[in-house]
Structures are given as structure tokens and as C-alpha cells.
Amino acid sequence: MDLLGLSIEQIQQAIAPLGMPKFRAKQISEWMSKGVFDFAEMTNLSAKDRELLAQNHRVIGGTIESHKVSAKDGTEKFLFKFSDGAVAEGVLMQYEHGNSVCISTQSGCKMGCAFCASSRLKFTRDLTTGEMAYEVIAMEAVSGKKVGHIVLMGVGEPLDNYENVIPFLKYINSTEGKNIGMRNISLSTCGLVPKIYDLAKEHLGITLSISLHAPDDETRSKIMQVNRRYNVKELITACDHYFKETGRRISYEYALIRDVNDTEESCDKLIALLKGKNCHVNLIGLNYVKESPLLPSERMKAFCDKLIKAGINATIRRKLGEDIDGACGQLRAQHNKEQGV
Numbered sequence: 001m002d003l004l005g006l007s008i009e010q011i012q013q014a015i016a017p018l019g020m021p022k023f024r025a026k027q028i029s030e031w032m033s034k035g036v037f038d039f040a041e042m043t044n045l046s047a048k049d050r051e052l053l054a055q056n057h058r059v060i061g062g063t064i065e066s067h068k069v070s071a072k073d074g075t076e077k078f079l080f081k082f083s084d085g086a087v088a089e090g091v092l093m094q095y096e097h098g099n100s101v102c103i104s105t106q107s108g109c110k111m112g113c114a115f116c117a118s119s120r121l122k123f124t125r126d127l128t129t130g131e132m133a134y135e136v137i138a139m140e141a142v143s144g145k146k147v148g149h150i151v152l153m154g155v156g157e158p159l160d161n162y163e164n165v166i167p168f169l170k171y172i173n174s175t176e177g178k179n180i181g182m183r184n185i186s187l188s189t190c191g192l193v194p195k196i197y198d199l200a201k202e203h204l205g206i207t208l209s210i211s212l213h214a215p216d217d218e219t220r221s222k223i224m225q226v227n228r229r230y231n232v233k234e235l236i237t238a239c240d241h242y243f244k245e246t247g248r249r250i251s252y253e254y255a256l257i258r259d260v261n262d263t264e265e266s267c268d269k270l271i272a273l274l275k276g277k278n279c280h281v282n283l284i285g286l287n288y289v290k291e292s293p294l295l296p297s298e299r300m301k302a303f304c305d306k307l308i309k310a311g312i313n314a315t316i317r318r319k320l321g322e323d324i325d326g327a328c329g330q331l332r333a334q335h336n337k338e339q340g341v
């Protein structure tokens with residue numbers, strides 16, 4: 001059994017049949033959260049217990065397949081491989097307010113957004129709670145940089161892996177985990193509406209980011225398949241509910257695509273959609289995705305200024321890690337290249 005990502009009580013249950021005292025669970029948990037993934041290195045455990053643990057359990061079946069550091073901005077990109085061959089990417093970014101990691105929640109993605117590299121590779125499976133915890137802990141341990149913020153914006157749709165993502169958030173927030181405040185965690189979704197209502201009920205205090213990318217159904221359905229299931233109106237209603245229920249301001253992500261969603265008309269529609277709401281719009285420069293006909297917009301600043309003038313809180317997201325394919329929506333790029341996809 002994988003012990004990483006489990007609560008102390010769950011570890012106690014797992015080791016009880018081995019005849020180990022309860023306090024061992026806390027010791028094991030402390031080692032794991034510091035990035036020690038081999039029982040043999042847990043030096044305050046007896047040699048016998050270390051061996052028993054190794055025979056019956058493991059911390060996590062993961063390794064770091066590759067690790068690249070951007071020469072431009074120090075962004076670090078990791079490719080993780082799990083024991084069944086499933087892969088996941090994570091990125092560590094340095095900001096003035098501290099270090100932030102972007103993690104994957106699934107190996108591959110089912111959502112099929114036209115502008116995203118993650119859609120290009122087949123969905124393999126959901127990542128487990130422990131595997132997501134491993135991404136965070138391994139990136140901190142290997143880089144030597146303390147992680148203060150987490151964004152669930154790597155490969156995968158977090159709300160499509162709800163059963164593992166919620167326990168992951170609770171673990172990473174706990175003192176046995178990484179003690180990272182829920183306010184320092186953002187979950188990004190393409191808009192699985194029923195799950196947004198479920199998430200609101202959890203009252204976790206995380207920030208909800210919505211990949212909006214278009215203000216009307218016609219445009220949004222063209223670039224995001226999910227919009228054919230849950231339309232813009234249903235999505236915004238769910239977001240209003242989330243804000244009302246949790247008091248947490250929604251962050252809308254909007255990647256500007258030339259002549260698709262960057263026109264005056266789109267901007268007017270976006271203003272009409274969000275006017276009067278206590279929310280934030282994060283404008284993203286579209287990153288290059290192989291063989292995609294979609295191009296970045298040249299109207300970023302004008303679009304942003306117009307939103308601000310209309311009273312909408314909008315900013316342009318800084319690009320990081322471009323030289324290592326670590327930017328938004330690009331996480332699969334290098335892996336795809338190697339696989340010939």
C-alpha cells in the first residue's frame with residue numbers, strides 16, 4: 001500500500017497488522033513530508049520495522065524522469081513517472097511572494113480543449129492522492145525551494161478526479177502534510193458545473209479559477225468541448241453560487257486567441273457577463289501548441305485596458321518557463337515530441 005497522502009489514522013491502520021506501535025505512524029509521516037521516500041532512510045525507526053515496512057508497503061511508486069531549469073527565469077519543470085508507466089508534469093515557479101508549484105491531477109486529460117497540449121495525448125488515468133502529494137514534496141525536496149503556493153493547473157481536470165483531489169487538498173493543508181494554507185491553493189477547472197456545487201459545500205477556502213476563454217456559447221463551444229455539456233450561463237451561475245457560499249472571489253482565466261475571442265465584440269460580451277461581480281480576470285497570452293491553427297492575440301493590452309475601464313478587475317499573466325515548455329497548456333509538449341505525437 002502507498003502510505004504517502006494518508007492521514008496519521010490511516011497510516012496507523014495500515015501498520016497495525018505489522019505489530020507496530022501507533023507512534024510509528026507520525027514518524028513515518030514526518031519523513032515522507034520531508035521528501036524521504038525510502039523506508040531504509042527513516043533512521044529513527046528500528047531496523048526490523050524498516051524492513052517490515054519495505055516488505056509490506058511503499059511510500060509511493062514514483063520517480064523523477066526528467067528535471068529542467070529555465071535559464072531565463074529559474075522556472076523548474078519536472079516529469080514524474082509512476083510504477084505503471086503513467087506520467088505527470090509539475091512546474092515550480094518563483095514569484096516575489098514566494099515559490100509556487102503547478103501540479104497535474106491526471107495522467108492525460110479527457111476534456112479536449114482545442115488550444116491545450118494536454119488534449120493531444122491519450123488519457124491514461126486519474127492520479128492518486130499520494131501521487132499528487134509526491135509531486136509537491138518531490139519538487140520542494142529536489143529544488144531546495146520552499147513551496148508556499150500550489151496551483152492545480154497542470155495536466156488534467158481536477159474536478160474530474162474529485163475523489164482524490166479533495167483528500168489531497170486536505171493532506172497538503174494538514175500539519176502532517178505540508179501545512180500549506182488553503183488560501184494559498186488554487187484549483188482550476190474548465191467548468192464541470194455539478195462539481196463546482198459539490199466543491200462549494202466543502203468550504204475549503206481555496207481559490208477557484210475558471211478557464212472561461214470565451215463569453216458566449218458559440219465561441220466557447222468551438223474551443224472547449226465541455227461547453228456543449230455545461231453552457232456559459234450555467235457555469236457563471238455555479239460560480240456566483242460558489243462565491244456566495246464561500247466568500248472566495250472567482251478568478252476567470254482567459255487565453256487570448258487571435259480573431260477568435262480577442263475582438264471588441266468579445267470584450268463587450270465579457271464585460272456584460274461579469275460586470276458588477278466581485279471577481280478577477282486573468283488574461284493569458286496563448287502559448288504555442290504544435291499543429292494548432294490557433295494563434296496568440298496582439299490585442300492583449302487593449303483588451304485588458306478596456307476591461308479595467310469598465311470596472312472589471314483584470315491583469316495579464318506573466319509568462320514563465322517558456323524555454324522549457326513549462327508554460328500554461330504546454331506541459332505535454334516535450335513529452336509529446338519525444339513520443340512522436
Ligand code: SAH
Pocket residue numbers: 111115116117152153154155156157158188189190191209210211253255284285286287288289328329330
Ligand atoms: N483542466 C483545468 C486545469 C488545467 S489547464 C482547466 O481547464 O482549468 C490550466 C490553464 O491553462 C487553464 O486555464 C487552461 O485553459 C490554460 N491553457 C491551456 N492551454 C493553453 C495555451 N495553449 N495557452 C495558454 N493557456 C492555456
